[in-house]
Amino acid sequence: MATLQAILNGLLVGGIYALIAMGMALVFGVMRLVNFAHASFLMVGMYVAFFGYTLLKINPYWGFVLVGGALALFGLGVYWTLIRRVMGQSDFLQILLTEGISLCLVGAAQLLFTGDYRSINLPLANRTANLGPLNFNVAYAVSFAIAIFGATSMFLYMRYTEMGRAIRAVAQNPGVAPLMGIRVQWVNGISFAFGVACAGAAGALLLPIFYVNPTIGGPYNLKSFVIVVLGGMGSLEGAALGGLILGVTEGLTAYYWEDSYTQVVDFVLFLAVLLLRPQGLFGRKAP
């Protein structure tokens, strides 16, 4: 029973990991760009949700859609002014640029909002529910449900819409896609915006159960990276499943070993996947 409880707790946290990591996986899959600023966009999303709630009384449990939308526009702007210029350039340039964007976002947040942490107090976040002998926090469960819904709808969008097909085509072969009449620039921009929107929406869902300060993103970048590798670089369903797996692994580690070893286990998992199945759970073998 205790094991079940640990798995349940892990799953609920894992749902949010999944949503964050899917954004990173999308950007990597389509653009071959490891976005080191990903978790900083998460932080921006949390601030947007925070001010949406405190100034405009927008509840983050539906406001996450608005936060996602706002972040998508922001992401599009960042793509058009900066990221576009390093597409097709060396990995090194891309890493430097995204890391630079991350530093700018964190610095700007510190300047605008100071280093102080902020949190919101929703009654929902303090409510506990029971599922048979298991108990769980209602806010986590709602965030989990929304994250899974978001992940599923993104998956369906990619599978069944024209834009989704175009995005997948660019992911499969950025050289041939333009020959089929697909505007790669445009697809890249949309993908980046989608990726940032995922981080933003996840930020809105994370805020009621956590807190925000300018440096809150740090650990999530690493976790997302581990998840993306675990699921198979660029695979959306892999990232979704990888997020859940990481959440459950952390829950079980904290229960059977010690909470402070969760990061160790994260990285052992990371190394094990690289050694034993470098293409990840859902990745295809490199041609």
Add this chain to the structure above:
Amino acid sequence: MRSRILITGLLLVAPLARGQSYSAKVGVIAPLTGAEQAFGAQHERGYAMALEDINAKGGVLGKPLEIIKYDDQSKADVAVQGASKLVDQDKVPVVIGAYSSQSTLALVPAMNKRQVPLVIPTATADNVMASKSPWVFRVCGGADDYARATVDFLKTIGLPKSLALIYENTNFGQANAESMRVQAKAAKMAIVADEAYAQAAPSYTAMLQKVKEKNPEAIYFASYLLDATQLMKQSRQVGLNPKIYTSAGTGFAIPAFISPEKGAGKDAEYTFSTQQWMPESKWPGSREFSDRVKARFGEYPSYHAVQAYVSLLIVADAVNRAGKWEPKAIREAIAKVEIPSIFGPIKFVNQQNQHPILITQVQNGAFAIVAPADQATAKPILPTPPWSARP
């Protein structure tokens, strides 16, 4: 060619000349951003108040006192760079800091190497004093004092048979857990759970679930603010019901922790904590200081602000008696400091200020002093009601 030799010569001589002149400023290292920012803000308030008081009395050596602040971003490696920035570049002859035990421990060898005195305001891990460096002074009481005061208090209310340790996994948490292991063993209290955790995780429920199954009579936490808040909220969620929640000050001891907007709010109720100072402390001036901070910053200070405040007063007093801004002279003067303060009488024995520890309990949304008997303002409420019986 000749000019190149000249420049090379100057570069070689420059480091020798550097040692001779120091600026008339005090260096301060604190976490102004990052996870420990709440405590850095307390430090900043303490320093601001001290500057106001010192300069109102004519400053230091006849001039207004100035400090140079350095943000360690709540990271130990950045704190060490602060030593280099403040001493090597800004040439300050004395430094106060850092905030956390982790950053302070890293700072000690860096200051020792530079032979510039370091005054430690808040680091409780006792290993920050282990180097026996003559350049290091500590104002606050340490982890051993916390554990001893807590066990002494538990004895007065009936010593629990079993204890769980829950602590953050950097120097502060580890040191306080170790001190409690020693004290618990001496008092024959069984430690039934021993759990270290990483700060800034969104969920501790798995760990708390595990502790719950061990059914401890009491818990001793060593936590910073954000984790303390999460731990209490999630203790409610998993229904962790010890008779007594105790803690090693810090996150459990600052006003933000009991605030419903910023901290655990009603979930903080009944928790015990060690404290180094309270507005109600018997030391003269405590109440006035507290009111002044409230008027200026909108919030009552925690003991961290007072320790920063007193640290700067100590340094100002030492420089005045040394008569010059020079590290060795300032070190000698700090060693002989003997001043009354709102933090009690300051006097260093083996470079450690002798300071008594208070125990508080959160009662009706405020900290009340429950021990020692001569400072107590309220009686402890025991046992802690189970979560199911709390609003």
